[in-house]
Amino acid sequence: MIELDSIERVFQVGDEEVHALKHVTLTIDKGEYLSIMGPSGSGKSTLLNILGLLDRPTSGTYRLDGIDTTSMGDNEQADTRRHRIGFVFQSYHLVPRLTAAENVALPLMLSGMAPKERHVIVEQALDNVDLLDRAEHRPDQLSGGQRQRVAIARATIMQPTILLADEPTGNLDHISGESVIEVLEALNKQGIILIVVTHDMDIGERAARRIRMVDGSISKDVR
Amino acid sequence: MRVGDTVRYGFSNVSGSPVRAFLLLLAMSIGVASVVMLSTLGEAARLYVINQFSALGTHLLIVLPGRSETTGGAPPLLGAVPRDLILDDSNALLRGSSVSRVAPIVVGSAPISFRSLEREATIIGTTVDYGEIREIAISQGRFLPSADIKRGDAVCVIGETIRQELFGGERALGQSVRISSYRYRVIGILGDEGQSLGMEMGDAVFIPVASAQALFNTESLFRIMVQATQRETIPSAKEDVIRILRERHDGEDDVTVITQDAILGTFDRILKALTYTVVGIAAISLAVAGVLIMNVMLVSVSQRTSEIGLLKALGGSRRQILILFLSEAALLSVIGAVSGILISFAGVSALDGLFPTFPLTTPLWAYVSALIVAIVTGLVFGIMPARRAARLDPVDALMRH
Ligand SMILES: Nc1ncnc2c1ncn2[C@@H]1O[C@H](COP(=O)(O)OP(=O)(O)OP(=O)(O)O)[C@@H](O)[C@H]1O
Ligand SMILES: [Mg+2]
Numbered sequence: 001m002i003e004l005d006s007i008e009r010v011f012q013v014g015d016e017e018v019h020a021l022k023h024v025t026l027t028i029d030k031g032e033y034l035s036i037m038g039p040s041g042s043g044k045s046t047l048l049n050i051l052g053l054l055d056r057p058t059s060g061t062y063r064l065d066g067i068d069t070t071s072m073g074d075n076e077q078a079d080t081r082r083h084r085i086g087f088v089f090q091s092y093h094l095v096p097r098l099t100a101a102e103n104v105a106l107p108l109m110l111s112g113m114a115p116k117e118r119h120v121i122v123e124q125a126l127d128n129v130d131l132l133d134r135a136e137h138r139p140d141q142l143s144g145g146q147r148q149r150v151a152i153a154r155a156t157i158m159q160p161t162i163l164l165a166d167e168p169t170g171n172l173d174h175i176s177g178e179s180v181i182e183v184l185e186a187l188n189k190q191g192i193i194l195i196v197v198t199h200d201m202d203i204g205e206r207a208a209r210r211i212r213m214v215d216g217s218i219s220k221d222v223r
Numbered sequence: 224m225r226v227g228d229t230v231r232y233g234f235s236n237v238s239g240s241p242v243r244a245f246l247l248l249l250a251m252s253i254g255v256a257s258v259v260m261l262s263t264l265g266e267a268a269r270l271y272v273i274n275q276f277s278a279l280g281t282h283l284l285i286v287l288p289g290r291s292e293t294t295g296g297a298p299p300l301l302g303a304v305p306r307d308l309i310l311d312d313s314n315a316l317l318r319g320s321s322v323s324r325v326a327p328i329v330v331g332s333a334p335i336s337f338r339s340l341e342r343e344a345t346i347i348g349t350t351v352d353y354g355e356i357r358e359i360a361i362s363q364g365r366f367l368p369s370a371d372i373k374r375g376d377a378v379c380v381i382g383e384t385i386r387q388e389l390f391g392g393e394r395a396l397g398q399s400v401r402i403s404s405y406r407y408r409v410i411g412i413l414g415d416e417g418q419s420l421g422m423e424m425g426d427a428v429f430i431p432v433a434s435a436q437a438l439f440n441t442e443s444l445f446r447i448m449v450q451a452t453q454r455e456t457i458p459s460a461k462e463d464v465i466r467i468l469r470e471r472h473d474g475e476d477d478v479t480v481i482t483q484d485a486i487l488g489t490f491d492r493i494l495k496a497l498t499y500t501v502v503g504i505a506a507i508s509l510a511v512a513g514v515l516i517m518n519v520m521l522v523s524v525s526q527r528t529s530e531i532g533l534l535k536a537l538g539g540s541r542r543q544i545l546i547l548f549l550s551e552a553a554l555l556s557v558i559g560a561v562s563g564i565l566i567s568f569a570g571v572s573a574l575d576g577l578f579p580t581f582p583l584t585t586p587l588w589a590y591v592s593a594l595i596v597a598i599v600t601g602l603v604f605g606i607m608p609a610r611r612a613a614r615l616d617p618v619d620a621l622m623r624h
Contacts, residue, residue, distance in 0.1 A: 075541075078539060082538020093532075093621065095530055107538060
């Protein structure tokens, strides 16, 4: 369960202060499916980064399954990211010199799992996104949709409780975007919290809970 | 993260930009190879000089007329001209209990001729003991006779070069040659032992010391070679020599005694210092390679910013990222060092082919220190880029491409 309580995020740009998030209070239950929409610069990515522990709020508290994350040290946060949070980015962020299988295995490698054990898990994860036959391909040998599915396989390989997707279909055509969203929704059905930031109305409307952000605040929260 | 994975990951980065990696490895291996090769050459020079000195003979002392100023002590009295060494001095030295052999030496240059052929030669007047002390090889006949050293027999032993030039294919032994205006019978030919400490033995002509004194019209000796009974008695032999000559020279310390060990030790120190200096200069190239490593790693960090952001998003800790980048730098320097050592193998064996008589052996410390210095350089110069990578803000890093 995610509990955000009056989260503020202020960026210092020169002499000016940019209030990217203003008193955001939000509770997300286990297994929820959220979409976050809103105009550019409204703070969607900033919110997602804070949820993913990539960024720290200027003030406010963020409790993850009852544990205050703001008091965690860097290592503890890294550990939490590794085990509980998965990221999917608009630009995939695959390592270009590694194969699909190696990219998917990265979190397992960071956690110190032996190569033999990794192999089975990676195969299963690639099979889940229907890319078993592309395991030895490098990112530049894959289509955009395939790359994003590799990224999803990587994001879920540690079986996290939260999956954060920042415009996952932003670089994709309609059909591959559709298949990516279907993969994400299938994961949500298995109980993962799915939070999708998107500009696409059709995709945003699919979520059970739809949040609209304007100017750093939540303006609408529809279930 | 496992060690194997860390190395493999670093290796995939190194091989990802082969040209850059190659240039870096080239710089590193040149540095390592020059350290190893220069220390090999320095060590070889040292061994060469030591061998040459050992070839002078064993447990040797050399007595020179005149007091060497470098030995310190009281300044010579005003007008006190050092006394010459004469044959009686040389004979007297045999009284020393630690002295086994004594060879007085008179050296000069004179023309030697046979029939119409003439050439300049180095004339060495000495005794049979000289041959024993210096272990001189004889290819035909024998060395100087062991007659009374004050008797100047008209015999000579000639070097191989002189034999060839004066006699050609003709038999030299028993022939009569002329040195200046004296006639000498050839009783021996020196073995073809080549050069000994800068003196060409092929050009040498040995005659009895008394004959040389007559030839050059001088009483005084160039120097006296003294052989101690054994290695351990060299210091007491030196004391014997100084004591005996002081008695004979009215209490005056007017000779210099050099021991072979002292010369050896001095050369040893000089050449070692020289080797270390040259190797130290070569090590600077390793530092340059280190700066290159730092440069490459900095470029790598800024090129792979988004990858670092990704690793952080996937749960990589600062420490893991620091270790990843440090091991990449270490990997580069280890590969560089190993290829440098391989290059130096090739270089040393090439030199060995060119100079077969030069004792080329690479000291173990050269390999070990080159390897250690290379790895330490890699790590030291890799720290800054690695820390930069570890400290990157993940959000910033992910935004950049
Ligand atoms: N690192 C930063 N430094 C300064 N200002 C920032 C930084 N990151 C975000 N901002 C500012 O915070 C505000 C919110 O940015 P954010 O990226 O969250 O918007 P967004 O809703 O994701 O927009 P978009 O739909 O274009 O992705 C913007 O005004 C942006 O300029
Ligand atoms: Mg955004």
